[in-house]
Amino acid sequence: MNRLEQVREYVNDVLLRVPDPDFRVCGYSHLYGVSLMCVLIANKRGENVELAAIAGMLHDIYTFTAMDSKGHARKGAVMAREILTSMGIFVEDEIEMICGAIHNHGGKESKHSPFDEVLIDADVLQHCFYDPQLGVFEREKERFEALKKEFGL
Numbered sequence: 001m002n003r004l005e006q007v008r009e010y011v012n013d014v015l016l017r018v019p020d021p022d023f024r025v026c027g028y029s030h031l032y033g034v035s036l037m038c039v040l041i042a043n044k045r046g047e048n049v050e051l052a053a054i055a056g057m058l059h060d061i062y063t064f065t066a067m068d069s070k071g072h073a074r075k076g077a078v079m080a081r082e083i084l085t086s087m088g089i090f091v092e093d094e095i096e097m098i099c100g101a102i103h104n105h106g107g108k109e110s111k112h113s114p115f116d117e118v119l120i121d122a123d124v125l126q127h128c129f130y131d132p133q134l135g136v137f138e139r140e141k142e143r144f145e146a147l148k149k150e151f152g153l
């Protein structure tokens with residue numbers, strides 16, 4: 001099993017334990033969707049595709065473990081560090097990159113490092129593409145417009 005598959009196995013296990021079926025479905029579609037968008041954007045921008053995909057899978061892990069999104073970026077970064085360290089298949093620099101992106105992904109209004117930006121933009125694309133009939137969140141409009149331009153949409 002490769003590293004992304006191992007992380008997915010862990011995340012699947014967390015999601016299986018989510019008691020509310022609707023919230024569980026939301027977890028699968030959001031985490032897999034963001035991970036997929038991370039792969040797309042990281043490929044386009046020449047960022048580390050594997051680590052971006054893993055950051056996408058883990059970025060809201062706190063929310064789906066605690067059923068609470070308050071402070072989820074900061075708390076999720078701490079959780080992701082524990083998870084990735086305990087797996088024993090990542091070096092410190094990789095853990096730092098993934099957890100840094102998770103920590104910063106709540107800050108959609110400001111610019112971050114190119115790797116962190118992949119996760120933030122992937123989060124926006126998943127929200128906007130999940131149901132194109134629904135409107136775009138006000139706070140995501142600027143990023144969504146920039147992404148459409150970047151991808152020629």
Ligand SMILES: [Fe+2]
Nearest residue numbers: 034059060123
């Ligand atoms: Fe998210």
